[in-house]
Amino acid sequence: MGNVIFLAGARGGAGATTCAYYLGCALSLAGERTLIADGDSACGDGLQxxxxxxxxxxxxxDAQKGACRVRQAILKHEKQINLFLLPSLNCTDGEFISRAVCESAETFDYILCDGCASSACRRAIIMTEPYPSSIKAADKKIARLKDGGLGDVGIIVNKVNGGLVCNGEIMSPQEISSLLRCPLLGVIPEDLGMPMGKCGRAAAKAFKMTADVVAGRSAKIYGVTARYRGLGGSIKRKLRNFV
Ligand SMILES: Nc1ncnc2c1ncn2[C@@H]1O[C@H](COP(=O)(O)OP(=O)(O)OP(=O)(O)O)[C@@H](O)[C@H]1O
Ligand SMILES: [Mg+2]
Incomplete structure (x- = not known):
């Protein structure tokens, strides 16, 4: 039985789908057979x-209508070996999605359920942005999951600008983790190329480190402030005010 993990954003746009994909890539690169269950039944954002x-x-x-089997709906990524996607497009039956995930669990090392199949999961990861409104929403979501019996909940802090952390303008991921009383599994830097479908080197490294923490191979968290420290770093921070 693989690791079936529920992934969700603290609120809309926190980066759950992006994280599910890049975390899935990092796990698959480490040799783990990984399935992303895309819970976006309206638009199929995981497919995009x-x-x-x-x-x-x-x-x-289609599987729900009996037109195919669940495994026939699973897509293999063209470039990433070991990475697969199960689209839920047009399927709004949460119980059916959960059953499909359970049925697939035997054949994967990891299943990342993006906003779906929470009842099939024993672990959850909540993505939060480092801003008060998102942290507050994360707190509520974590409490709901714990009340529902999901005890193993961790967080990933996404879209972190290390310069703002150094300036003390936003909380550090470690402070957010202790405020939410939830283990910090990863920190992903803000990457302005990401909305255009590009993942820069820093973010790719951060996802790899997060995958190692999720898989229990390491406890190291990406150091998002490193490039903003020292003389060069303080120039970068000052420049940000002008660009
Ligand atoms: N680390 C990042 N840096 C910059 N932009 C990011 C980062 N992560 C995600 N984004 C961008 O944020 C937007 C929302 O991301 P995404 O769709 O993954 O969020 P979501 O939580 O799945 O949203 P929804 O609630 O609609 O399902 C996208 O444009 C994505 O490219
Ligand atoms: Mg999404």
Whole structure:
């Protein structure tokens, strides 16, 4: 039975789908057979972010109608070996999605459930941005998951600008983790290329480190402030005010 993990953003746009994809890439690169269960039944955002939109013949909606089996709806990533995606496009039956995830669990090392199948998961990761409104929403989401019986909840702090942390303008990921009383599994830097589908070197390294923590291979968290320290770093921080 693989590790089935519920991934969700503290609030809309916190980066759950982006993190599910890049975390999935990092796990698959480490040799883990990884499935992303895309919970976006309205738009299939997981298909878009992973570059697999248009490749799907079936989705879970077809499996639910009996037109195919669940495993026939699973797509294999063209470039990332070991990475697979299960689209839920047009399937709004949460219980069916959970059953499909459980059915697939035997054949994968990791299943990352992006906003779906929480009842099939024993672990959860909440993505939060480093801003008060997002942290507050994360607190509520974590409490709801714990009340629902999901005890193993960790957080990833996404879109962190290390310069703002150094300036004391935003809380550090470690402070957010202790405020939320939840283990910090990863920190992903703000990457302005990401909305255009590009993952820069720093973010890719951060996802790799996060994957190692999630898999229990390491406890090291990406140091988001390193490049903003020292003389060069303080110039970068000052320049940010002008650009
Ligand atoms: N580390 C990052 N730096 C900069 N932009 C990011 C980062 N992570 C995600 N984004 C951007 O934030 C936007 C929202 O991300 P995403 O769709 O993954 O969030 P979500 O939590 O899945 O949203 P939804 O609630 O709609 O499902 C996207 O444009 C994405 O490219
Ligand atoms: Mg999403």
């Amino acid at each position: 972010v992973s570059g697999m939109s248009g490749l799907n013949v079936y989705t879970l909606a």
